[in-house]
Amino acid sequence: MRKSTLMEKVTQRTISSSSSTTFFLCFFIFSSSILFLAGKSAAKVSYDGDNDDNVTALFIFGDSFLDAGNNNYINTTTLDQANFPPYGQTFFGLPTGRFSDGRLISDFIAEYAKLPLIPPFLEPGDSQKKLCGVNFASAGAGALVETFQGSVISLRTQLDHYKKVERLWRIKFGKEESKKRISRAVYLISIGSNDYSSPFLTNQSLSVSMSQHVDIVIGNLTTFIHEIYKIGGRKFGFLNVPDLGCFPALRILKQKNDSCLRDASILASIHNKALSNLLFKMQRQVKGFKFSLFDMNKSLKLRMDHPSKFGFKEGEEACCGTGKWRGVFSCGGKRIVKEYKLCENPDDYIFWDSLHLTQNTYKQFANLIWNGGHMSDSLVVGPYNVNRLFQIS
Numbered sequence: 001m002r003k004s005t006l007m008e009k010v011t012q013r014t015i016s017s018s019s020s021t022t023f024f025l026c027f028f029i030f031s032s033s034i035l036f037l038a039g040k041s042a043a044k045v046s047y048d049g050d051n052d053d054n055v056t057a058l059f060i061f062g063d064s065f066l067d068a069g070n071n072n073y074i075n076t077t078t079l080d081q082a083n084f085p086p087y088g089q090t091f092f093g094l095p096t097g098r099f100s101d102g103r104l105i106s107d108f109i110a111e112y113a114k115l116p117l118i119p120p121f122l123e124p125g126d127s128q129k130k131l132c133g134v135n136f137a138s139a140g141a142g143a144l145v146e147t148f149q150g151s152v153i154s155l156r157t158q159l160d161h162y163k164k165v166e167r168l169w170r171i172k173f174g175k176e177e178s179k180k181r182i183s184r185a186v187y188l189i190s191i192g193s194n195d196y197s198s199p200f201l202t203n204q205s206l207s208v209s210m211s212q213h214v215d216i217v218i219g220n221l222t223t224f225i226h227e228i229y230k231i232g233g234r235k236f237g238f239l240n241v242p243d244l245g246c247f248p249a250l251r252i253l254k255q256k257n258d259s260c261l262r263d264a265s266i267l268a269s270i271h272n273k274a275l276s277n278l279l280f281k282m283q284r285q286v287k288g289f290k291f292s293l294f295d296m297n298k299s300l301k302l303r304m305d306h307p308s309k310f311g312f313k314e315g316e317e318a319c320c321g322t323g324k325w326r327g328v329f330s331c332g333g334k335r336i337v338k339e340y341k342l343c344e345n346p347d348d349y350i351f352w353d354s355l356h357l358t359q360n361t362y363k364q365f366a367n368l369i370w371n372g373g374h375m376s377d378s379l380v381v382g383p384y385n386v387n388r389l390f391q392i393s
Contacts, residue, residue: 057133059233102359108370120134121161166232229286239369240275291383313349
């Protein structure tokens with residue numbers, strides 16, 4: 001088990017469990033986070049709420065783009081864990097289970113929302129920390145139960161974990177107050193990438209057509225959203241699927257030339273169109289449903305095509321790994337291939353390892369998700385930005 005960070009040591013203190021202390025609790029943990037962040041030269045922020053009714057929780061679901069360390073606590077392999085160096089080196093100074101050199105999109109969103117770092121559901125310790133939100137995401141997870149089955153926490157199981165938290169909230173706050181908090185919360189979701197990359201990474205063929213495969217993934221995601229909605233969730237933030245075929249780990253699978261792995265890219269494109277159609281349909285048909293959709297695909301492509309425009313020096317090669325483009329998933333030397341190289345400055349790179357992005361990339365994406373904005377005359381966040389979702393009561 002990994003060592004506790006300074007923030008974790010501070011926030012593991014016991015605080016009164018009465019409903020009226022929730023704002024104080026989130027404020028206390030947030031203040032502790034600020035002390036921790038300030039020690040890491042992070043920007044200082046402050047909490048301006050006046051009472052606990054202003055606390056808007058953040059619930060996080062999905063895959064390694066958002067997993068803050070749940071896979072540290074399950075029986076799996078190092079292929080689905082990042083609890084060893086050099087992961088976490090840039091910001092935390094130690095590995096936390098995040099698949100990056102530092103923070104993830106969800107960490108920045110929590111900071112912008114003036115919340116503490118949102119703890120993994122499976123992290124042991126004081127359950128009071130989970131009153132500001134919970135991270136259920138699991139690296140390697142998909143909308144399909146069979147995606148890396150037995151090694152990760154599927155979206156279906158993440159939903160079961162969420163229901164446990166919702167029941168605890170009902171006990172703690174009472175039925176009516178809990179319902180208000182669940183409705184006020186924001187739900188951040190990144191899912192699908194593993195459902196589409198796993199057949200290539202495991203050298204397996206799809207049993208159905210590409211469009212049918214996407215339909216099944218979208219069908220499972222639709223069921224998940226409706227389940228959250230039925231419980232009371234109303235405000236959702238989604239990341240679409242990046243151009244998977246251009247990730248170093250998939251590019252090296254292509255033997256003939258240096259182009260991206262076409263079929264993986266096509267699956268991502270079909271998914272993103274279907275996801276957008278689903279969300280806008282739900283907005284029209286489902287009362288109170290509000291969403292933000294971040295075009296991670298377009299945003300990543302722009303940075304890969306024009307890295308210097310966004311402050312990067314390298315747009316294709318990963319910071320950590322080995323082989324061409326450092327596309328072998330060997331970062332840290334704890335996986336099948338032990339050899340790896342590590343770049344001097346991760347901030348210069350878009351990719352951290354062959355399947356994940358650097359803190360610098362995630363921060364740029366988080367800024368877009370939070371503030372909204374246009375790039376190359378195309379909307380990358382809509383119809384709401386996540387900042388607006390947090391403001392809506």
